[in-house]
Amino acid sequence: MSQTVGDFLIERLHAWGVRKIFGYPGDGINGVFGALQRAGGKIEFIQVRHEEMAAFMASAYAKFTGELGVCIATSGPGASHLLTGLYDARMDHMPVLAIVGQQARTSIGAHYQQELDLNAMFKDVAGAFVQTAMAPAQMRHLVDRAVRTAVSERVVTALIIPNDLQDEPYEEPKRAHGFTFSGIGYARPKVVPYERDLQEAAKILNEGKKVAMLIGAGCVDAVDEVIAVAEKLGAGCAKALLGKFVLPDDLPWATGTIGLLGTEASSNMMAECDTLLMIGSGFPWAEFLPKEGQARGVQIDIKGDMLSIRYPMECNLQGDAAETLRELLPLLQKKADRSWQEKIVGWTARSWDVAAAQAKKTAHPVNPQRVTHELSPRLPERCIVTSDSGSCANWYARDLKARRGMMGSLSGSLASMGAAVPYAIGAKFAHPDRPVVALVGDGAMQMNNMAELITAAKYHHLWSNKTFVVCVFNNEDLNQVTWEQRVMEGNPKFVASQQIPNVPYHKFGELIGFKGIYVDDPENLADAWDQALRSDKPVVLEVKTDPEVPPLPPHITFQQAANFMSMLAKGDQREKNVILGAARQVIGSLLPGHADK
Structure with missing residues (x-):
């Protein structure tokens, strides 16, 4: 039997390192499931009870591994059921690929059973890359771009495959006008700001007398760097909810979570600080940050569009949290006066005592x-x-x-x-x-x-x-x-x-x-x-x-x-x-x- 489009899809995903797919079957995606079966366990399929849960699992898998999460569903309601879980991944900046079936190419536009305008439906949640495959020779570049876009931009992407195409014999692209040749592989770059911008950030932080830090999930690989910066600046550090388990709570100046679900220590620290360093977080509730004009601000985030949207930062640094903090650390002066940090330690101890008493x-x-x-x-x-x-x-x-x-x-x-x-x-x-x-x-x-x-x-x-x-x-x-x-x-x-x-x-x-x-x-x-x-x-x-x-x-x-x-x-x-x-x-x-x- 010749290799089908479905077979090629599974083979290509495996070549990209995919080993698990969460989902639910249906006739709109049967050709891909047949390919999964023929692949003999190269990629493990996890059968859920509902497609929404498959997307949540793919999002969680990405969160807990740092790798691509993949979910799969049939056409029509199977595809629409994915949306909530995919929005969870999108809003928390997780790399997830959704693979969905569609009705046969000849019936698209005919108000056919389970035919939805999937490109339009996925355009918001997977706007960085959502495409419908229409010919076997397309599959190579569609899979490669869907995966590479998801992992490089940390977004949701979607690949829509009509059911009649899935069982078609796979064809490599021709060396001719109108065809394209893509390849596998992605190496994450080292992203750090320019030296002049790091110097500007260091000047602000060194001049601060009461530095408060706020970290999120973007600091998951920067724990040692966050600790070193806090110790050098004599700062306290609050955690956005997604960053709760990033920083250990046995650090006496780690004030715990912030916001509606946060601690009094975090709230007090933000109310009295004169400098704010925010790293790897899109913490939503601006009312729990310093009042505008109260504090000078420095923010570090890998995504430029997340900078200075919660608090008007004086210095905005686009970069990887760990790499940027490593470059910043030698420029920071160790603060001799520890009275601010000692005050934070007292607030933090009290917050834990109050929580224990309330419990x-x-x-x-x-x-x-x-x-x-x-x-x-x-x-x-x-x-x-x-x-x-x-x-x-x-x-x-x-x-x-x-x-x-x-x-x-x-x-x-x-x-x-x-x-x-x-x-x-x-x-x-x-x-x-x-x-x-x-x-x-x-x-x-x-x-x-x-x-x-x-x-x-x-x-x-x-x-x-x-x-x-x-x-x-x-x-x-x-x-x-x-x-x-x-x-x-x-x-x-x-x-x-x-x-x-x-x-x-x-x-x-x-x-x-x-x-x-x-x-x-x-x-x-x-x-x-x-x-x-x-x-x-x-x-x-x-x-x-x-x-x-x-x-x-x-x-x-x-x-x-x-x-x-x-x-x-x-x-x-x-x-x-x-x-x-x-x-x-x-x-x-x-x-x-x-x-x-």
């Missing part, structure tokens, strides 16, 4: 913050932690202490629900020798994470390390939005939109072969985590948590407090004493010392 406060039945508080010291070495969006992301951000060698992530810029379990599965396929823990709210669990437990059940025997724990915060509430309604809008909880069914998640886990653990007593949490982390099979740990523990930002404004009190006046379906208890926490954040009165 131990009485709740009904379990304080959700205590779930992550008890997990933190038990995190295995080299573990990978994923979180969903929602209130569980607050506890992920504030209570887990990252250690060197650990990894963690979530849907960052998109902040999509439903990513924690597919991220965890993607992490396991990226690093089957590492323990993985996923933190999931019950809303996200019901949305799509429960189905992907079946995927984990199917494949866990392939993972050399068996630790795979999915912790579900069961509070029967879409909790983050409930609190946003209360504090941001001044409205009571809207039961029709917020209350969700009570589901025995641990029992569902047991039905498909997981170990199920249920906790409704905070005193049993520590033992539950110990059991889960030493289990020789996947675990669903379900904790019955209190929805009235507010996921508060580090500083509550008077307007937010006023909104909250206005909401109480309107009435809320929850018990009055519980709401008043939450109100005391809100007022306590505004007026320290009054939280327990």
